[in-house]
Amino acid sequence: MTSLTEKMADYANPVEMLRNSQIGMYVYPVVTPEFTNWRTEQAAWRESAVLFDQSHHMDELIVEGPQAEAFLAHHGINSFSNFGLNRAKHFVPVTPNGHVIGDHIIFREREDKFILVGRAPTSNWLMFCAAWGNWNVRLRYDPRSPSRPEGERVLREHYRFQIQGPDAPKIFEKMNGGPIPEIKFFHVDWINIGSKKVQALRHGMSGAPGLEVWGPYKDKDYIHSTIMQAAKDAGVTLVQCGSRAYSTNTLESGWIPSPLPGIYTGDGMLKEYRDWLGADMYEAAGAIGGSFVSDNIEDYYVNPFELGYDFYIGWKKDDFIGKDALLKMKESKTNRKKVTFEWNKEDVLKVIATAFEQGRPAKWIDFPQPNYASSSADMVMDGDRMVGMSMFNGYSWNERCLLSLGVVDASVQVGDVLTLKWGEPDDTAKTSAEPHDQAEIRVRVSPTPYAREARENYADSWRSKTA
Amino acid sequence: MTSLTEKMADYANPVEMLRNSQIGMYVYPVVTPEFTNWRTEQAAWRESAVLFDQSHHMDELIVEGPQAEAFLAHHGINSFSNFGLNRAKHFVPVTPNGHVIGDHIIFREREDKFILVGRAPTSNWLMFCAAWGNWNVRLRYDPRSPSRPEGERVLREHYRFQIQGPDAPKIFEKMNGGPIPEIKFFHVDWINIGSKKVQALRHGMSGAPGLEVWGPYKDKDYIHSTIMQAAKDAGVTLVQCGSRAYSTNTLESGWIPSPLPGIYTGDGMLKEYRDWLGADMYEAAGAIGGSFVSDNIEDYYVNPFELGYDFYIGWKKDDFIGKDALLKMKESKTNRKKVTFEWNKEDVLKVIATAFEQGRPAKWIDFPQPNYASSSADMVMDGDRMVGMSMFNGYSWNERCLLSLGVVDASVQVGDVLTLKWGEPDDTAKTSAEPHDQAEIRVRVSPTPYAREARENYADSWRSKTA
Numbered sequence: 001m002t003s004l005t006e007k008m009a010d011y012a013n014p015v016e017m018l019r020n021s022q023i024g025m026y027v028y029p030v031v032t033p034e035f036t037n038w039r040t041e042q043a044a045w046r047e048s049a050v051l052f053d054q055s056h057h058m059d060e061l062i063v064e065g066p067q068a069e070a071f072l073a074h075h076g077i078n079s080f081s082n083f084g085l086n087r088a089k090h091f092v093p094v095t096p097n098g099h100v101i102g103d104h105i106i107f108r109e110r111e112d113k114f115i116l117v118g119r120a121p122t123s124n125w126l127m128f129c130a131a132w133g134n135w136n137v138r139l140r141y142d143p144r145s146p147s148r149p150e151g152e153r154v155l156r157e158h159y160r161f162q163i164q165g166p167d168a169p170k171i172f173e174k175m176n177g178g179p180i181p182e183i184k185f186f187h188v189d190w191i192n193i194g195s196k197k198v199q200a201l202r203h204g205m206s207g208a209p210g211l212e213v214w215g216p217y218k219d220k221d222y223i224h225s226t227i228m229q230a231a232k233d234a235g236v237t238l239v240q241c242g243s244r245a246y247s248t249n250t251l252e253s254g255w256i257p258s259p260l261p262g263i264y265t266g267d268g269m270l271k272e273y274r275d276w277l278g279a280d281m282y283e284a285a286g287a288i289g290g291s292f293v294s295d296n297i298e299d300y301y302v303n304p305f306e307l308g309y310d311f312y313i314g315w316k317k318d319d320f321i322g323k324d325a326l327l328k329m330k331e332s333k334t335n336r337k338k339v340t341f342e343w344n345k346e347d348v349l350k351v352i353a354t355a356f357e358q359g360r361p362a363k364w365i366d367f368p369q370p371n372y373a374s375s376s377a378d379m380v381m382d383g384d385r386m387v388g389m390s391m392f393n394g395y396s397w398n399e400r401c402l403l404s405l406g407v408v409d410a411s412v413q414v415g416d417v418l419t420l421k422w423g424e425p426d427d428t429a430k431t432s433a434e435p436h437d438q439a440e441i442r443v444r445v446s447p448t449p450y451a452r453e454a455r456e457n458y459a460d461s462w463r464s465k466t467a
Numbered sequence: 468m469t470s471l472t473e474k475m476a477d478y479a480n481p482v483e484m485l486r487n488s489q490i491g492m493y494v495y496p497v498v499t500p501e502f503t504n505w506r507t508e509q510a511a512w513r514e515s516a517v518l519f520d521q522s523h524h525m526d527e528l529i530v531e532g533p534q535a536e537a538f539l540a541h542h543g544i545n546s547f548s549n550f551g552l553n554r555a556k557h558f559v560p561v562t563p564n565g566h567v568i569g570d571h572i573i574f575r576e577r578e579d580k581f582i583l584v585g586r587a588p589t590s591n592w593l594m595f596c597a598a599w600g601n602w603n604v605r606l607r608y609d610p611r612s613p614s615r616p617e618g619e620r621v622l623r624e625h626y627r628f629q630i631q632g633p634d635a636p637k638i639f640e641k642m643n644g645g646p647i648p649e650i651k652f653f654h655v656d657w658i659n660i661g662s663k664k665v666q667a668l669r670h671g672m673s674g675a676p677g678l679e680v681w682g683p684y685k686d687k688d689y690i691h692s693t694i695m696q697a698a699k700d701a702g703v704t705l706v707q708c709g710s711r712a713y714s715t716n717t718l719e720s721g722w723i724p725s726p727l728p729g730i731y732t733g734d735g736m737l738k739e740y741r742d743w744l745g746a747d748m749y750e751a752a753g754a755i756g757g758s759f760v761s762d763n764i765e766d767y768y769v770n771p772f773e774l775g776y777d778f779y780i781g782w783k784k785d786d787f788i789g790k791d792a793l794l795k796m797k798e799s800k801t802n803r804k805k806v807t808f809e810w811n812k813e814d815v816l817k818v819i820a821t822a823f824e825q826g827r828p829a830k831w832i833d834f835p836q837p838n839y840a841s842s843s844a845d846m847v848m849d850g851d852r853m854v855g856m857s858m859f860n861g862y863s864w865n866e867r868c869l870l871s872l873g874v875v876d877a878s879v880q881v882g883d884v885l886t887l888k889w890g891e892p893d894d895t896a897k898t899s900a901e902p903h904d905q906a907e908i909r910v911r912v913s914p915t916p917y918a919r920e921a922r923e924n925y926a927d928s929w930r931s932k933t934a
Contacts, residue, residue: 024503032615033500036491037839039831039901056618148499151523151612153620345823352819356812356867364506367834372504397901400823434506434864 004277004284014264014297018375020429021287026258026374027147028243030056030154035240038248038368042397044239045249049165051227051240052249054212055156055220056145059123061104061116062157063130065137068112075129075321076106077304079314083108088186088201091116092309093125096269098325099262099301100309101125107188107201117160120144120282121261128276129321132269159220161227162203164210164249167236172211175230183211194226248368248394251403254340254449256391260288260375262301269321282374287430289373291421291438292389300377300389305335306407308448336407340450341380341390341420343402344442351422351439362439363423365402368395372432379421380406380443387412390420390443403450404443416445471744471751481731481764485842487896488754493725493841494614495710497523497621502707505715505835509864511706512716516632518694518707519716521679522623522687523612526590528571528583529624530597532604535579542596542788543573544771546781550575555653555668558583559776560592563736565792566729566768567776568592574655574668584627587611587749588728595743596788599736626687628694629670631677631716634703639678642697650678661693715835715861718870721807721916723858727755727842729768736788749841754897756840758888758905759856767844767856772802773874775915803874807917808847808857808887810869811909818889818906829906830890832869835862839899846888847873847910854879857887857910870917871910883912 001007011017031053035041044050063072073080076091083089091106102125104118116122123141130137142157163171172180176191183189183202191200191211196219201212215223231238241249250257261283263270277283288300304310304326313326329335354361366372370393380388388408395402404420412418423438468474478484498520502508511517530539540547543558550556558573569592571585583589590608597604609624630638639647643658650656650669658667658678663686668679682690698705708716717724728750730737744750755767771777771793780793796802821828833839837860847855855875862869871887879885890905 025501027499030618032494032617034492034899035615036898037831037833037901040898043901053617145618148502149618150499150520151497151616151621154618345820348823349816349820353812353816355862355864356815358867361867364504366504395822397822400825400828431503431507432501434504434510 005274007279018288025432028057029145031243033244034242038245039397041241041245046398048237049167052162054160060142061123062140064113067136071135078312094322098322101261156217158214160214162212170234174234251394260300264297287373290377292377292379340446340448341404341443347441363436381419472741474746485755492899495524496612498710500711501709505712506864508708508712513865515704516634519629521627527609528590529607531580534603538602545779561789565789568728623684625681627681629679637701638698641701718861727767731764754840757844759844759846807913807915808871808910814908830903848886
């Protein structure tokens with residue numbers, strides 16, 4: 001069994017295959033679980049400053065060569081018309097059928113050299129496409145670090161740090177040895193960190209300013225130490241974020257990291273991709289977790305309109321993969337929309353209470369990160385009708401509640417109270433879940449990113465009410 | 468500032484120093500947090516078989532030389548009269564004042580060579596004593612692995628695995644290539660693991676049979692792979708235990724891993740020990756966490772009678788450190804006794820509920836391991852009177868409840884319902900705790916090890932009752 005195609009042949013359908021994956025949790029590897037404690041680490045990005053070590057959990061793909069730009073423009077939905085050396089993009093490839101494959105952050109290092117960073121589905125797709133389309137590009141692939149190195153050394157091509165939070169600018173000025181250049185959102189410039197000149201991406205979560213910096217992995221300790229010292233010198237409490245808190249930052253900022261790549265169906269190029277993909281790669285070995293079970297894997301796919309990525313689309317490009325399909329989808333009435341689900345406290349506590357009773361409990365909600373698969377899909381119901389899919393879960397100490405990100409039918413409105421089915425209807429072979437019964441958790445539909453407005457206006461009626 | 472003595476001089480008392488340590492959690496390092504998920508991993512030691520990788524979280528001290536036995540017999544309370552090459556012991560050193568310093572598992576590898584395994588306080592004490600007493604022994608010290616290696620390679624002197632659970636014997640027979648020798652509890656013999664001959668200690672938790680095996684660290688992968696294959700061949704579900712579940716196994720077996728070493732007070736040898744101890748060592752850098760705050764650090768000490776170690780004491784030995792003090796303590800009416808505290812479900816849920824409310828919450832109970840310091844000390848109250856100290860916490864999926872181990876006054880009886888004060892009365896500098904208010908959690912006093920009898924007899928009245 002060497003390919004995804006051959007592996008899929010062993011199962012009734014790819015959903016069955018992925019729901020029974022034994023790969024375990026989707027791990028944020030190498031970085032320590034907690035430097036201080038995950039509550040304090042979450043609070044830091046809201047209250048002072050946080051240091052994310054992003055050196056290990058993402059693939060890196062370097063795309064170089066005469067056709068590098070043309071290749072990437074053809075395989076992403078994004079406009080490339082304004083892609084100077086001083087910019088980064090949120091690069092989104094879709095299938096010929098218009099389904100999202102994944103996303104990467106893409107940096108332009110030279111005219112003919114790009115660095116892409118993110119989950120495996122986008123890297124794998126681009127590696128296939130380069131060969132399949134016979135593009136004149138050179139690819140260098142540095143896969144994410146092993147999930148369980150167990151004491152073996154782990155090296156990467158680049159270190160990657162992000163500093164976020166209201167007090168972050170004070171650190172930037174210290175480590176740069178003076179005011180840093182004005183960098184616009186998702187633009188890139190050079191700054192100093194001690195004696196090193198490094199590239200910095202202006203990033204930001206929930207409105208708080210932030211920078212992402214990267215460079216050769218051998219510099220990691222120097223850069224890390226210099227940042228920590230700069231924070232000390234600036235009098236800023238810079239909290240290092242461990243792997244337990246890390247993945248929850250997206251609940252507040254609203255990015256869904258883990259859409260299922262829409263590559264399990266479709267002919268032609270997609271069929272050939274499945275023949276190319278190895279049986280041990282993300283698409284074949286990964287897991288689907290959650291209450292939503294459909295025989296049709298396409299029910300798990302999402303399109304760029306649903307994730308709010310439609311404003312990226314470079315409609316003026318002559319052609320790119322998926323353009324025709326997206327043109328048709330554009331006006332579709334069935335497109336869903338991205339929202340944040342705010343989980344009901346009383347129902348969450350009822351689920352937790354079952355872990356203190358004999359017998360078969362509800363699915364344990366692990367804190368702060370209850371996901372138990374590489375892609376999550378939980379049913380969100382309006383009565384008996386499924387009106388949404390919850391795709392990424394997490395507890396926010398800042399908000400004092402469980403949140404999840406997902407998509408809902410167009411008819412659903414912010415403020416609606418729906419029901420999330422928590423836990424799976426059957427026992428799968430997944431090693432990341434203990435045997436459990438399903439439970440129901442009310443969720444209130446909230447904007448994405450989860451907004452202060454929502455927090456404050458619903459506080460009385462929903463969040464603070466006791467049973 | 469180079470010694471514990473100098474560091475202590477900076478604080479009003481050592482309690483203040485340790486309560487404000489910024490070292491963070493006591494980490495179980497290197498081993499992955501979860502191989503499957505911590506519920507399944509806990510269930511495995513009760514239901515099938517579990518593999519603990521104990522290669523990283525303990526110090527190892529090798530004591531060799533003509534006086535090796537005499538040295539160890541003089542510094543531990545244990546009888547050495549029956550210490551053949553085929554035995555291990557639970558070695559307990561006390562101070563001249565009779566207070567427990569810590570404990571190690573001690574193996575006799577040759578007449579003149581012992582391997583000791585455990586937390587730092589015992590290793591540190593023995594290293595000091597060897598020099599202080601001018602003993603003719605050679606010591607080799609292999610400290611526990613770094614808490615946060617962040618991708619750097621970690622090597623040890625020995626690998627160390629433990630296999631436990633009702634189905635473990637089937638694995639032993641497979642990996643040995645035939646029945647293993649009959650090994651009595653805490654005895655040692657040689658078995659085969661594939662092509663390697665290794666030493667095995669007969670261990671056991673909650674009555675389930677188990678073996679601990681060790682050997683040169685370079686053999687680790689071979690041994691690990693051979694054990695996993697043996698389990699497969701035997702048709703046994705052998706679950707690898709990650710670092711999140713690992714430390715909770717002691718809640719069911721009843722060993723308290725983390726008594727505070729009784730070395731912060733006392734003159735003579737103890738004073739010189741504090742001058743010898745470095746300011747970055749466990750005793751100086753570690754943390755006390757919990758609701759119990761006393762100006763007098765001796766209030767945190769325990770003696771061997773209180774931990775149930777009195778039957779180890781080699782009274783027939785001419786002399787050993789602490790003998791006189793223990794003779795006096797022996798008949799003391801103030802000795803406490805070791806018990807298990809079973810935490811009340813309703814009160815636990817009330818604490819958890821505060822994490823879903825705005826404002827200052829109760830101390831978060833992290834699952835499955837809520838400890839937030841190298842030594843825990845929570846007050847256990849009978850009304851306004853402190854009648855016990857809770858010293859090690861954890862959630863047991865097998866028992867579906869939070870348990871803790873600690874000591875209570877002689878007057879306290881199994882079945883008594885007391886109140887544990889959860890959380891600290893003040894904000895300390897500890898990085899492992901978020902700001903919180905104190906809460907009260909009823910606890911029922913249960914035997915140690917936490918017994919089936921207790922579970923079943925209290926089930927109706929206590930555990931299964933809903934609010």
